[in-house]
Amino acid sequence: MEPFLDGVAKALDAVQDAGVENVRIHRGDGRDVLDRLAAASLETVYVLFPDPWPKKRHWKRRLIQADTLDQIARVLAPGGRLRVATDVASYVDWTLFLVRRHPHFAWTARRAADWRAPPADHVRTRYEKKNIGDIAPTYLDFARL
Ligand SMILES: C[S@@+](CC[C@H](N)C(=O)[O-])C[C@H]1O[C@@H](n2cnc3c(N)ncnc32)[C@H](O)[C@@H]1O
Numbered sequence: 001m002e003p004f005l006d007g008v009a010k011a012l013d014a015v016q017d018a019g020v021e022n023v024r025i026h027r028g029d030g031r032d033v034l035d036r037l038a039a040a041s042l043e044t045v046y047v048l049f050p051d052p053w054p055k056k057r058h059w060k061r062r063l064i065q066a067d068t069l070d071q072i073a074r075v076l077a078p079g080g081r082l083r084v085a086t087d088v089a090s091y092v093d094w095t096l097f098l099v100r101r102h103p104h105f106a107w108t109a110r111r112a113a114d115w116r117a118p119p120a121d122h123v124r125t126r127y128e129k130k131n132i133g134d135i136a137p138t139y140l141d142f143a144r145l
Pocket of ligand 1: 004030049050128
């Protein structure tokens with residue numbers, strides 16, 4: 001799901017180079033796709049290094065919002081996972097604030113290493129490698145209750 005044509009083109013190149021066939025790409029807003037998926041149809045939703053919108057007056061543009069969490073909760077199967085990764089401190093606070101007050105998610109972290117170390121199934125992204133946030137990459141895993 002990617003609204004910008006350049007991003008879609010890069011993704012198509014990468015899919016072709018990797019020779020994989022189990023990929024679907026939507027040019028547009030990912031939230032529209034969430035609305036079209038069947039309830040409880042996904043095991044995991046990854047929101048990896050979303051646009052940070054660091055200025056407070058732009059926080060309403062962030063992808064993680066109470067409404068988006070409702071959409072994600074609907075499509076995740078019970079016991080499913082939501083992972084949000086970011087290297088922006090205010091985005092960590094923002095995500096924890098919104099997700100922890102959501103009735104259908106629980107933060108799974110038990111110790112600092114759980115959010116500091118990349119999870120075993122994590123694949124580093126292009127944006128993550130740029131290292132331009134204000135903190136180290138932080139991995140927040142939530143379980144769908
Ligand atoms: C900071 S980049 C990170 C890209 C990639 N996840 C990574 O870590 O390298 C954020 C991406 O999300 C895309 N994006 C922003 N809002 C979106 C939305 N509502 N639905 C789908 N993609 C969106 C942007 O166009 C951009 O390509």
